[in-house]
Amino acid sequence: MARIAGSSGPKTEEAIRRAGLQLLYTHGYAAMSLRQLAGAVGIQQGSLYNYFRNKQEFLFELIRSHMRDLHAALDAALLPEGNGVARLTRFVEFHVAYHIERPQEVFICYSELRSLEPENFSAIVAMRRDYEDKLIEILEFGRATGEFRLADTRMAAYAILAMLSGICTWYRPGGRLSKDEVRETFLGMVLSLVSGVGMEESLPEPPRLAEVSRSGARRR
Missing domain, CATH: 1.10.357.10 (Tetracycline Repressor, domain 2)
Structure with a gap:
């Protein structure tokens, strides 16, 4: 992600990325909060805005x-x-x-x-x-x-x-x-x-119900 002037450096940026991945993977986007993200990295929530707007x-x-x-x-x-x-x-x-x-x-x-x-x-x-x-x-x-x-x-x-x-x-x-x-x-x-067989090749026509019944009937 793009670094914004005044940020504390690429190490913090990478830590934010790793923590964010874990939180999103575990909780999902809707449940994850920026407060959670800041806490996972060990920085103030306001410091996150040096790296992204929202x-x-x-x-x-x-x-x-x-x-x-x-x-x-x-x-x-x-x-x-x-x-x-x-x-x-x-x-x-x-x-x-x-x-x-x-x-x-x-x-x-x-x-x-x-x-x-x-x-x-x-x-x-x-x-x-x-x-x-x-x-x-x-x-x-x-x-x-x-x-x-x-x-x-x-x-x-x-x-x-x-x-x-x-x-x-x-x-x-x-x-x-x-x-x-x-x-x-x-x-x-x-x-x-x-x-395998492509979809352009026609499949054999299924047998009619009467034919199935005759072929499947037991011989007495």
């Missing part, structure tokens, strides 16, 4: 900072070349690892999007759409090369992101599955999704 700006800057970090990390991780499977594999591996490592930021980014005022909401949604577009580009590339069988790459991207991002709500270090096992399981499911 609670809404604090939330917005936290989420925007997270989205900027997410974009930068993804750009560094993606393969500039390679086939569709290799590119999608790298995306999935990155997304899962990032969400495991930063569960608080990810959870707040999703759960508190509704708490943003309209202008701030639109700015974050645009950043999320840019992230989604990078996955869609990979899926479209794989479809063009014949590796992926997808009728609607945008719908597939939404499904993949919804599945992968949910990890921040249930994964716990030291649980039944290791990070590597979670990553490999997710990767297998995603690759199965994109290489």
